[in-house]
Amino acid sequence: MTASNLIDGRAIASAIHEETARRVERLRARGVQPGLVFIRVGEDPASKVYVGMKERMSGQLGIRSETHVLPEATPEGELLALIDRLNRDETVHGILVQAPLPRHISEARVYASVAPEKDVDGFHPVNVGKLMLGDDTGFVPCTPAGVHELLIRAKVPVEGAEVVVLGRGNIVGKPLAALLMQKAPHANATVTVCHSRTRDIAAHCRRADILVAAMGVAEFVKADMVKEEAVVIDVGVNRVEDPAAPKGYRLVGDVAFAEVQPKVRLITPNPGGVGPMTIAMLMRNTVRAAELAAAAG
Ligand code: GUN
Secondary structure (H helix, E strand, O other): OOHHHEOOHHHHHHHHHHHHHHHHHHHHHOOOOOEEEEEEEOOOHHHHHHHHHHHHHHHHHOOEEEEEEEOOOOOHHHHHHHHHHHHOOOOOOEEEEOOOOOOOOOHHHHHHHOOHHHOOOOOOHHHHHHHHHOOOOOOOOHHHHHHHHHHHHOOOOOOOOEEEEEOOOOOOHHHHHHHHHOOOOOOOOEEEEEOOOOOOHHHHHHOOOEEEEOOOOOOOEOHHHOOOOOEEEEOOOEEEEOOOOOOOEEEEOOEOHHHHOOOOOEEOOOOOOHHHHHHHHHHHHHHHHHHHHHHHO
């Protein structure tokens, strides 16, 4: 098979950004500018890159953004106080606290402190619960929402499909499984979640019509683990040391792309697959938060 089996996440994300930009225009015509606040604690290099990309895209779409960078040693109470202030600020529609947080700060307490209607990350227990219940009035976490939207726009049939999700994290694996198993259009999949204690992961993978790799192990999925005609979605971003690379490392996914790509029906490149979709979903969630706030008046 040729390069034509690539799912172009950049192109699909661009189409969504155009839709989002039109919604921003309509809000601005009503005197509302969507506002998104990023909070980063410490100097995690990947987080700096991610927040930088999200800031730039906000600017391009007409979303006002501001970033609070707090020192690594910031006490949890100070972060919670900042979130409390932003929760009460009517010009702020979305609040994103970039993970990972330093070890002395409880991610659970932090995410539970963001007002659910400003929780554009979809990490607040109310939004997690709504996703589980199939209540679409909440916010869906951006990466699972992006994977779902990629499947829909690449016209991959999800209904009745055998989906295998590798990874059970709160950011991707768990919410994605919840999303795809719902009794809802473009869902109704039979979802298997595999993780570090799963016996014979390869056997599960080989049954998958749709295989989503989100466990954070570099090039874990090999060609002999995928069925021909499978659709493979690679969520992984892993740094592997490479003395020949300019930065001393290179980024690889959870899928051994070179050997898997020739075998399967469709596959996401990495980069250029899921990553751009995560940002597109964040922008869309933010605009929706602003629309809902404007409607509530
Ligand atoms: N770290 C990795 N992915 C994410 C995400 O989607 N949101 C936040 N806030 N932090 C992350």
